[in-house]
Amino acid sequence: MELLSVVLSVLVRGVGIGSTYALLAVGFVIIYRATDVVNFAQPALMILGSYFTALYVHNAGMPFPVAVIAAMATMAVIGALTERVALRPMVGEPPFSAAMVTVGVFFALFILSFRLIGTNPISTGEPWGFARLVVGDFEFRQIDIARTVLSLGAIGLTGLFLQRSKAGLAMRATAMDQETALAQGVNVGRMFGLSWAISGALAALAGVMISAGSGGTVPLDAFIALKALPVIILGGLDSIKGSVVAGLIIGVVEAIALSFNTTLTPLIGENFYLVVPYIIMILALMVRPYGLFGTAEVQRV
Amino acid sequence: MLAVENLEVVYEDVILVLKGVSLSVPEGGIVALLGANGAGKTTVLRAITGLLDIHRGEVTKGKVTLDDRPIHHLSAPQTVAAGIGQVMEGRRTFVEFTVEENLRIGAHTAERGTVEANLDRVYTLFPRLAERRRQVSGYLSGGEQQMLVIGRALMAQPRVLLLDEPSLGLAPLIVQQIRDLIVDINQQGTSVLLVEQNANMALSIASHGYILETGKVVMDKPADVLREDEDVREFYLGLREEGASSFRDVKHYKRRKRWLS
Numbered sequence: 001m002e003l004l005s006v007v008l009s010v011l012v013r014g015v016g017i018g019s020t021y022a023l024l025a026v027g028f029v030i031i032y033r034a035t036d037v038v039n040f041a042q043p044a045l046m047i048l049g050s051y052f053t054a055l056y057v058h059n060a061g062m063p064f065p066v067a068v069i070a071a072m073a074t075m076a077v078i079g080a081l082t083e084r085v086a087l088r089p090m091v092g093e094p095p096f097s098a099a100m101v102t103v104g105v106f107f108a109l110f111i112l113s114f115r116l117i118g119t120n121p122i123s124t125g126e127p128w129g130f131a132r133l134v135v136g137d138f139e140f141r142q143i144d145i146a147r148t149v150l151s152l153g154a155i156g157l158t159g160l161f162l163q164r165s166k167a168g169l170a171m172r173a174t175a176m177d178q179e180t181a182l183a184q185g186v187n188v189g190r191m192f193g194l195s196w197a198i199s200g201a202l203a204a205l206a207g208v209m210i211s212a213g214s215g216g217t218v219p220l221d222a223f224i225a226l227k228a229l230p231v232i233i234l235g236g237l238d239s240i241k242g243s244v245v246a247g248l249i250i251g252v253v254e255a256i257a258l259s260f261n262t263t264l265t266p267l268i269g270e271n272f273y274l275v276v277p278y279i280i281m282i283l284a285l286m287v288r289p290y291g292l293f294g295t296a297e298v299q300r301v
Numbered sequence: 302m303l304a305v306e307n308l309e310v311v312y313e314d315v316i317l318v319l320k321g322v323s324l325s326v327p328e329g330g331i332v333a334l335l336g337a338n339g340a341g342k343t344t345v346l347r348a349i350t351g352l353l354d355i356h357r358g359e360v361t362k363g364k365v366t367l368d369d370r371p372i373h374h375l376s377a378p379q380t381v382a383a384g385i386g387q388v389m390e391g392r393r394t395f396v397e398f399t400v401e402e403n404l405r406i407g408a409h410t411a412e413r414g415t416v417e418a419n420l421d422r423v424y425t426l427f428p429r430l431a432e433r434r435r436q437v438s439g440y441l442s443g444g445e446q447q448m449l450v451i452g453r454a455l456m457a458q459p460r461v462l463l464l465d466e467p468s469l470g471l472a473p474l475i476v477q478q479i480r481d482l483i484v485d486i487n488q489q490g491t492s493v494l495l496v497e498q499n500a501n502m503a504l505s506i507a508s509h510g511y512i513l514e515t516g517k518v519v520m521d522k523p524a525d526v527l528r529e530d531e532d533v534r535e536f537y538l539g540l541r542e543e544g545a546s547s548f549r550d551v552k553h554y555k556r557r558k559r560w561l562s
């Protein structure tokens with residue numbers, strides 16, 4: 001019972017954080033599929049999302065769920081504007097140049113988030129904190145359940161939108177063949193903007209989920225978002241399904257490494273679990289360079 | 302009426318590809334645009350449909366009008382909305398989409414209320430597509446894919462349909478079917494501009510034909526006249542002499558032959 005309980009709690013923790021990594025990765029994938037650009041600004045969008053949630057809770061007095069939705073909407077607008085101003089002029093240029101522009105956007109927004117947040121953590125007013133949920137003999141952290149449900153829920157809704165709606169169909173068509181999409185009357189530029197809007201909204205939610213259950217949001221949390229890189233490399237840059245599977249794998253493996261941390265510390269040092277995702281990434285690159293679900297031709301930037 | 306007047310197109314700011322092309326497609330007509338590979342046929346269609354800019358091409362002179370309204374500066378989505386439908390060279394289905402998704406994306410600019418009726422219309426025209434509506438289009442045969450992209454273009458209820466080499470790479474029997482379908486579509490009220498290298502097929506259903514050679518219209522005649530024209534028969538109707546690689550070469554060859562004899 002003791003062992004089962006430990007295993008379960010490690011699994012739940014891993015799935016929770018892994019779902020959040022998946023959510024971050026899906027933001028990358030959506031922009032990559034629509035525009036062929038790897039969006040390195042995603043982590044900064046995430047931090048700004050947390051910032052706006054905190055702002056809406058503390059300064060506008062919104063209840064937490066409403067503030068999250070409003071922050072997602074705000075980041076959707078900021079995402080679409082970024083695309084229009086910084087990325088649209090790069091259409092037709094090599095994807096590598098466009099990816100460099102997103103690095104520039106990252107630094108601009110990152111510096112902005114320092115200005116806005118400062119160095120002290122801000123709280124989004126999230127309701128989970130360190131609260132626990134007891135089910136029979138088992139005890140879980142509520143935040144892990146919330147992360148799993150909300151992250152996978154948001155990914156599911158995004159998938160449903162892409163699969164079922166008219167705009168989703170047009171986005172997928174644009175991803176497959178831009179010229180043919182144009183010939184069907186699809187406004188391809190608008191689809192680029194839409195992909196950034198969706199990624200911005202998902203990034204905002206990911207920001208809230210990442211910082212929840214910790215002491216609050218600081219700009220340096222952006223570096224947690226770098227965990228999305230091993231996820232998209234393992235799952236494939238162009239696959240939402242791959243992001244989910246890879247996110248869960250990396251989350252769970254990281255949670256396992258963390259649970260052995262005290263045992264292993266004398267051998268390999270204290271923060272070994274932090275590098276585990278990158279070790280998986282390197283292994284994945286050696287075995288399947290285009291990811292578990294990715295397309296073989298996908299070009300790496 | 303769709304009219305192209307004295308059209309000049311340049312790629313990459315320097316490559317002059319169309320040198321003053323004029324042609325017209327009357328309301329309800331079928332017009333053939335013939336020419337060898339590289340003559341500029343696809344470029345004419347790109348100029349009509351707003352697809353030049355993504356190929357770094359530009360209209361530098363002349364105009365394209367639909368019922369006297371200039372359309373050569375419209376974006377691709379705007380030309381679709383204006384009533385121009387096109388089937389691009391090489392079929393270009395969305396290979397990961399099902400047949401039905403391919404058709405639905407064709408209705409992107411159409412009003413929502415028209416979609417189901419147009420799906421019915423396309424499935425009636427192409428019963429084979431109805432059977433395969435849930436199948437991924439990448440697995441269809443070449444002929445079925447051609448039918449699918451024609452159906453996709455019809456979903457927007459175009460007034461003028463532009464077809465770029467629909468017979469390319471298809472077996473003769475399938476070409477016959479495609480030809481008959483084009484006639485059906487035309488009789489249902491859509492004007493057709495049919496771009497072909499297969500002059501036989503095109504001239505058998507067109508009322509008028511143009512022959513394009515390196516960016517110039519070298520012949521502009523009723524289809525039955527073209528069918529009887531000796532040079533056209535020789536070069537475009539499969540009665541070509543060995544070694545001839547363009548319409549002009551045929552003439553050269555004939556001249557030399559006469560001189561020798």
Ligand SMILES: Nc1ncnc2c1ncn2[C@@H]1O[C@H](COP(=O)(O)OP(=O)(O)O)[C@@H](O)[C@H]1O
Pocket residue numbers: 312313316318336337338339340341342343344345356357358
């Ligand atoms: N994007 C482009 N850039 C430069 N030249 C091009 C481009 N597209 C086509 N061309 C040239 O224009 C000429 C006409 O091409 P095209 O219109 O495709 O002819 P066709 O459809 O009759 O085979 C060819 O010589 C081709 O090489």
Ligand SMILES: [Mg+2]
Pocket residue numbers: 339342343344390465
């Ligand atoms: Mg062509």
